[in-house]
Amino acid sequence: MLEKTILNELIKVTSKASVLYEPEDLLTYESDGFTIQKAPPDAVVFPENTEQVSQVVKILHDNKIKFVPRGAGTGLSGGCLPLGGGVIISMTRMNRILEVDTKNHTVVVEPGVVNQWITDEVSGEGFFFAPDPSSGQACTIGGNVAENAGGPHTMKYGVTVNNILGLEIVLPDGEVVDIGGFTEETNGLDLTGLFNGSEGTFGIITKIITKIVPLPEHYITFCTIFGSVFDGISSITDMFKAGITPAALEMIDNEFVKALNEAFEMDFPVDAEAILIIELDGPKAGMNVLKDRVIEICRKNNVKSIEAAEDPIRRAGLWKARKHAFGAVGRMSPFYYTQDGVVPRTKLPDVLKVINNVSQKYSIRVANAFHAGDGNLHPCLMYDERNEGELDRVRKATTEILKACVDLGGTISGEHGIGSEKNNYMPWIFSEDDLEQMAKIKMVFNPSGLMNPDKIFPTSKSCSEAKIPGRVGGC
C-alpha cells in the first residue's frame, strides 16, 4: 500500500484519472499472460508523455519504491509483475504514432502503440513492420522491444532488435536519454542493441524509431502434411540447402492436429504427425521456380499432401491450422501452459522425443508448435488445476523440457523472455561469471535496483512456489 503523500505526488505530476490505487482496480494488473504467478501492485500510473514518465520515476526513485513498466500485459514470462509490491507504470496511454517517413523507411512511435498499428499505418504505401508476434493485435511495441519479441517471420526479417534503430528512454533515476538514431550504422557502443531484450530492467522506453520494410509483391503459402516431424524438418533443411529462405516455417504436431479436428471440425488426417506451413514471399517473377522446388523437396521427404495458395483468402485458410492451434487447445483443456525453448533446428526431432517421453512420464498431454525455421518450440502442456498435483507435474515436465533444450545446444527462451518465470534456470546456460558480467551492466543502468527487481537473474524464489494457478496464453 502506497503512502498517501506518494499517491498525491503521483497524481500531481499526472492526473487523478491517471493513478489507480483502490484494491479492486488493481486486480487487473496482478498478472500478465503468465497467469500462473500473481503479484498485485500498490498502484498503477498511466503517464501520457515522456516528461510525466520522468517525473513519476523520479518520485518513486527518490522514495525508494520499486516500479515496473507495463505495456499491454500480454507477456508470457511474468516480466511486468511487481514482485513484492511496487508501482506499475503503464505505458498504454502513450500510444501515438509520431512520425512516418517512408522515404527513410522509419516510423517513430510511442511505446504503447500496438504492434499491428505500425503495419496498418504504412501498408497503404507499400511497407510493413516485420516483427509479428502472434499477439500482434494486442501487444505494444514497447513490450516488444523490452522482450526482443519474435514471431513467425523472423527467419527472413529478423527479430525486434533487427528492426529498431533508436530509442528514447527514461532511466531508473528519471534521466531522459536518447540512444541510436535514424541510421542503421551505430556510432559508439550499440546501446540500442543492448537495451532490446532487457525486460524492463534498464529503463522505460518512451519513444521508438522503428524500421519498416517494403511489402513483397507476391506470397505463396503451402500447407504440407507429413507422416513424421523428422520428414518435415528434413524438408526445411533441404530448402535451406537449395538456397530457399522461406519467410515463415510454422509446424504443429499430431496433438495439435487432433485438437484442431476436435475443436473446429477441421478435416486433417488423423495420422498427420506434422503440419508444416511454408510461406514464400518476394518478387513474383521467379516465385514459380521456387514453388516447384519447394514441392519437389517436400515430395522427396515423403510429404503426404501439399496444398499451395496464392490468393489472400485461400492463404488465410491455410494459416488457420497454425493460428487456431492454441485456440483449439483452449477448447479442450481448462488450462494450458505454453513454453518457449530453442534448439538448433536439426535437433527438433530429438527434443520432440524428449517431450513425448516427458508427456508420458507425467501423464500430461502436450501439443507442440514450432517456429521450425529457427528451432523455436512452444510445447503446450494441458492440465486441469482442479486435479490435485497436476499443476505440479506440469512444472516438472516443463523443467525437463527446457533442460533438454539446453542439453541439445539450445536455450531456455527464444522470444518470451526470462522474467520471473525462468530466472532460476539461467545457471543452466550461464556461469556465475557470465551472470556477474550481466549484473555489472544492470548496475550501470539501474544501480538502485528499484526498477523491475527479481527478474532475469536467479533469486531464492522460483515460480514453482507460486501458489495460484491459472490459464496461460498461447503464442
Add this chain to the structure above:
Amino acid sequence: MDNKDKIQNLQNHFSGDIFSDKDISSYELDGITPGCILTPANTDSVCEILNYVSQNKISVLPWGGGTRINIGRPPSQYDTAINMNIIDGIIEYEPADLTVITSAGTKISNINKVLRENNQCLPLNVPYPEEATAGGVLASNSSGFLRQMYGTARDMTLGLKFVEPGGKLIKAGGKVAKNVAGYDMTKLMIGSFGSLGIVTESAFRVRPIPEYRLVQPVSFSDMDDIRKYITTINNSFYRPSYSITLNDALDKKVMDDSAEKAGYVLLLGFEGVEETVKKQVEETKEVLSQIKHDLLDTTVNSDSDEFKDKLSNIPGDIDASVIFKSVVPPKSFFDFHKVVSDYRSREFNFGMYSMPENGITYLLFYDDQPEDQIITLIKRLREKCLDMGGHLTVEKAALNVKQQVDIWTVFKGNKLMKALKNKFDPENILCPGRFI
C-alpha cells in the same frame, strides 16, 4: 611502474611461446611502438594474460589482421600488443543449421572457403578478407556492401565468447537463431573496438550462396541522374539487390580503363533465382531508358569473387592516406553527397564510395593533402552529418590530424557508454583512450 619494468615483468611471467620483444615495430600504432607482443595460443592463455595485465596495470591492444586497427584515437597508453592470430580455426560447422562457430583469429576468407563446399557463405564482404579476422571484424562491426541484402556483423552473429579485462571468460548469446536469455552482450561487444574485452570465439549465421549473380555497371555524368534512378527503382518490387556508387577517382580500381565512363559509376548487383534477376535487370533498364546514362559492358566487369573482393577492399584501401566514413539517414544521402562533391570540385581530390541505401559514403584521399585543410574538412562535413542526423568517423589519418580533431563524432548516450567502460575495465587497460 615504468614501461621498461612492465615489459620485464611480462617477460619474467610469460614463457617464450607467448612473450616476444622481436619485430615490435610491426605493431606500431599512431607513433607508439609497444614494448612487447604477447601471442596466446588458446583462450585460457588470453584469460591468463588479461588477468595478469589488469592486476599489474599494463595496457594492451588486441590485434587481429590489422585491417581496421587504425580506427581509433591515438592510444593514451600502449604497453603491449596481444596477437590473436594463432587462435584460429573452425570450431563447429553445421550446414543444416546454417551456423558456424569460429575462433577469433580465423580469417574471413578461410571461413568462406569452408562454407563454399556446402554452397554457403558468411556474407561479410569486408576489406581484405584474407587478413581480416572474425574477432577483428566483430570488434569493429566491419561489413561490406552485401549488408544491403544480409545486414551487418551485428545481424549475423548469434553469440560470442570474450575475455573481460579481469581475465574471466564470458559467454554471450549462443548458437541458435532466436535467443532472448539474458542481456544481449553480443550486441554490446560488436563494434566496441576491443575496449570492453577480447573476443575469442563467435557463432555466425551463414547463408546459402545465391544461385544467380550479376553486376551491371552504369555510368552517369551527374549524381542527380543516379538520384532519379534510385528514387524510381525503389518503388519497384524489382529493385537491385545492392547498389554502390564510385566516383571517377575510384572506378578504375574495379574496372578496366577501356570502359567509357563519365563522372560516376553505379554498380548494381542482382542476386537470386535467375528468373527474378532477369526481371530485375529488365526493370532497371526500363527505368534507365528515361535517364541519361551509359550501360557498361558486363562481360568486362562480370560478377566474380575477384571483382567483388576488389570492390569490397575499397572502403579500407591500404593505399589511401586518409579515409572518412560518413553516415546520414538514407533520405538525406543525395543532399549530403552533393555537399561532399562540392568540396571535391573546389578544393580537394578524393575518391567517393557510397551505398545510397544505407546513407554511407567513404571518402578516400590518395594524394598528400595539407593537414589543416583535412581538419577543416572533417569539421565541416561532420557538422553537416550531424545536422542531417548522422555522424562521421575518421577511419584513417595522420597522427597530427588525429591529435587535433576527434576521430569519432560525439556519441549519443556517452555517459552510459563511459559507465559501461568503467564497469568492465576499471583499470582502463584495454585500448585506453581509443574509443570510449
